[in-house]
Amino acid sequence: GAVVSQHPSWVICKSGTSVKIECRSLDFQATTMFWYRQFPKQSLMLMATSNEGSKATYEQGVEKDKFLINHASLTLSTLTVTSAHPEDSSFYICSAPYSREGLEQYFGPGTRLTVT
Amino acid sequence: GQNIDQPTEMTATEGAIVQINCTYQTSGFNGLFWYQQHAGEAPTFLSYNVLDGLEEKGRFSSFLSRSKGYSYLLLKELQMKDSASYLCAVLDSNYQLIWGAGTKLIIKP
Numbered sequence A: 001g002a003v004v005s006q007h008p009s010w011v012i013c014k015s016g017t018s019v020k021i022e023c024r025s026l027d028f029q030a031t032t033m034f035w036y037r038q039f040p041k042q043s044l045m046l047m048a049t050s051n052e053g054s055k056a057t058y059e060q061g062v063e064k065d066k067f068l069i070n071h072a073s074l075t076l077s078t079l080t081v082t083s084a085h086p087e088d089s090s091f092y093i094c095s096a097p098y099s100r101e102g103l104e105q106y107f108g109p110g111t112r113l114t115v116t
Numbered sequence B: 001g002q003n004i005d006q007p008t009e010m011t012a013t014e015g016a017i018v019q020i021n022c023t024y025q026t027s028g029f030n031g032l033f034w035y036q037q038h039a040g041e042a043p044t045f046l047s048y049n050v051l052d053g054l055e056e057k058g059r060f061s062s063f064l065s066r067s068k069g070y071s072y073l074l075l076k077e078l079q080m081k082d083s084a085s086y087l088c089a090v091l092d093s094n095y096q097l098i099w100g101a102g103t104k105l106i107i108k109p
Helices: none
Strands: A004-007 A010-013 A019-025 A032-038 A045-051 A067-073 A076-081 A090-096 A111-115 B003-005 B009-013 B018-025 B032-037 B044-049 B053-057 B060-065 B070-075 B084-091 B097-099 B103-108
Touching (some): A004 A090, A010 A019, A019 A032, A019 A090, A019 A111, A032 A067, A032 A076, A045 A067, A045 A076, A045 B097, B018 B032, B018 B084, B018 B103, B032 B060, B032 B070, B044 B053, B044 B060
Parallel strands (some): A010 A111, B009 B103
Antiparallel strands (some): A004 A019, A019 A076, A032 A045, B003 B018, B018 B070, B032 B044, B032 B084, B053 B060, B084 B097, B084 B103
């Protein structure tokens, strides 16, 4: 099956700093990638849809100036958490659909962010 | 609004069978997915149903009734490694995945 990687797997940063998370589709091209956030014991919450070559689409309530998304190529999307605060500590997961309809959406392994 | 309901937690015995139900109300329907998620890990794909009926894949089967807005995931011959959360997700008319809160399945020896 298709493989999606994420880097880093986990990161600890100080409050007020910025953190960049990379999401790569390793063996297929992804014009669209999705960024999710998952708090403990809760379901996935879609943050934004990353579109190659155009601006990301953010879900209601997600600050686009705080969560910067760049989809620079067909295999790479990045999420930058700017001026991180402890409440941003969460599990961030990206996914990429393997077809236009989103069938068999493949997930990256996730990034555990802890802001101290 | 869009809504997906599934039980919060279920407990079953190793070797037994368990059925996890999912009901949905969404704007449009382009398929229903089941994912397995172990603690601290990303979800992994289990099944996809877009037509009514039962899809069998090894020990796991998934059923869909579009008229009832209902699906279930059936796990047979339960193993301890099946302890995980099981997420139901529906692809709506905009091809956006709407996620249920997940069902935590606890397997006891």
